[in-house]
Amino acid sequence: NTRTAMSVGQASGIVLALAASRGCVVAQYTPTQVKNTVAGWGSADKSAVARMVQMRFGLRTAPTPADAADAAALALCHIAAQPFARSVARTRGVQ
Numbered sequence: 001n002t003r004t005a006m007s008v009g010q011a012s013g014i015v016l017a018l019a020a021s022r023g024c025v026v027a028q029y030t031p032t033q034v035k036n037t038v039a040g041w042g043s044a045d046k047s048a049v050a051r052m053v054q055m056r057f058g059l060r061t062a063p064t065p066a067d068a069a070d071a072a073a074l075a076l077c078h079i080a081a082q083p084f085a086r087s088v089a090r091t092r093g094v095q
Contacts, residue, residue, distance in 0.1 A: 054069075056076060
């Protein structure tokens with residue numbers, strides 16, 4: 001839905017601008033990056049990502065609702081990206 005996409009994009013832009021104005025570091029990941037990091041395949045479907053989140057966190061069942069699995073997958077992706085981010089920061093002289 002185009003209207004929804006525009007609203008989400010505008011809200012995201014506002015949040016990013018406010019975070020930057022406060023000096024917050026913001027990380028963004030594409031759906032393909034998250035899927036590749038968590039499920040090992042950038043075209044994985046939602047159920048595959050949810051199952052991998054379940055396995056990685058040692059849960060009895062996949063997180064529900066689906067947004068909870070998505071949030072957990074984003075957290076896993078961010079954790080996985082940190083060694084690279086620290087390496088880049090060091091080369092730029094940022095701690």
